[in-house]
Amino acid sequence: MGRYLAMKFCVQLSCDYPQKDYGAERVYGDMLDQAQLCDSLGYDAVSITEHHLVNCLMMPAPLTFAVKIAAMTQQLKILTSVVVLPLHDMRVYAGEVVVADTLCEGRLYLGVGRGAFAYEMGRMGVAMEETRKKFDESLDVLQALLSEEEVSWDGEYYQFDPLTIMPRPVRPGGPPMMMAVMNPPGIHACTKRGFHIQTTPLSGNHQLLVDQVEAFTSAKEEMDGKGDHLTMTLSRVGHVARSEAERQRKVEQAHRYYGRFDNIFTGPGTVDQGMIREIPCETPIDELEKSLLVGSPQKIIDQLGVYADLGIDRMILNMNFGLAAEDTLDSIQQFAEEVMPHFAAAPEGLAA
Numbered sequence: 001m002g003r004y005l006a007m008k009f010c011v012q013l014s015c016d017y018p019q020k021d022y023g024a025e026r027v028y029g030d031m032l033d034q035a036q037l038c039d040s041l042g043y044d045a046v047s048i049t050e051h052h053l054v055n056c057l058m059m060p061a062p063l064t065f066a067v068k069i070a071a072m073t074q075q076l077k078i079l080t081s082v083v084v085l086p087l088h089d090m091r092v093y094a095g096e097v098v099v100a101d102t103l104c105e106g107r108l109y110l111g112v113g114r115g116a117f118a119y120e121m122g123r124m125g126v127a128m129e130e131t132r133k134k135f136d137e138s139l140d141v142l143q144a145l146l147s148e149e150e151v152s153w154d155g156e157y158y159q160f161d162p163l164t165i166m167p168r169p170v171r172p173g174g175p176p177m178m179m180a181v182m183n184p185p186g187i188h189a190c191t192k193r194g195f196h197i198q199t200t201p202l203s204g205n206h207q208l209l210v211d212q213v214e215a216f217t218s219a220k221e222e223m224d225g226k227g228d229h230l231t232m233t234l235s236r237v238g239h240v241a242r243s244e245a246e247r248q249r250k251v252e253q254a255h256r257y258y259g260r261f262d263n264i265f266t267g268p269g270t271v272d273q274g275m276i277r278e279i280p281c282e283t284p285i286d287e288l289e290k291s292l293l294v295g296s297p298q299k300i301i302d303q304l305g306v307y308a309d310l311g312i313d314r315m316i317l318n319m320n321f322g323l324a325a326e327d328t329l330d331s332i333q334q335f336a337e338e339v340m341p342h343f344a345a346a347p348e349g350l351a352a
Contacts, residue, residue, distance in 0.1 A: 007313065009314065011317050016320050063097065101175045110175045176196060179198065187219070239254075240300065247294055254292055259280055305342075
């Protein structure tokens, strides 16, 4: 068996809620089934999003769900990918993070971001043009509250007298934090601050990915060993397909999914009673296909080999884009059995 550089794998449990009558109990039950299967098959992690008011990537309570996953699994890391800090009051949220990290028994990784959907942010009272500034201050407040006692603040968004979050974090400073960032200068700066990195090069832009990895690597090299534990995670839509007909069916479904995603991400944000209206995907299907990990096990191995050789530490696979629950469970199983072994760390004594 050919062996590539070691890389870990995570399944994104983002739910696609096609019809309201499918029911929240079925949607979240499907996600828990996936988490338990990943746990039994040796995946490194599962990740959960935070999104409100819409049926795409729908998860309004990620820390609550993280605790549920931890109670039903044994070894999986649980990544929030990502929580939207500008939607929360850090004085409340810091305590919620401490409780979740305690109940997850050290398996929680807190991925954070500023928010991406103008529809969602606007209706939650945070204008998109304000998200960067509010995120930056919120992150500083959160880190201070998780690291220090008797914290006071006098900023643009937070003003408060000295207070101490209780209970105190089990891990000093709280759980490890992962920053969602795409631009290479931002990756470099966030790495130097001690954050794990999650990124994606949109539309299969390989040069952007190379630049992102170089920014991460150079920042670690400048840290004199203090950043050796930091990881870079890449997110991709992925699904195993056994035949050309199956591959085409799944690519077409992904293209439809991105029609809804484009609507809420870069488009008009047309939402009908919580359901994102499907519009034509901005990216032609043949162009979109280049950025998808959808195909035979060998095709996916070949695609992932490029990422492993670049130095990506972990892949987040989004397998939930409108396919039946059984399709996704089958893909999780096939990926673990036929793809993951090619990226396993070499046994001790056999490393080059």
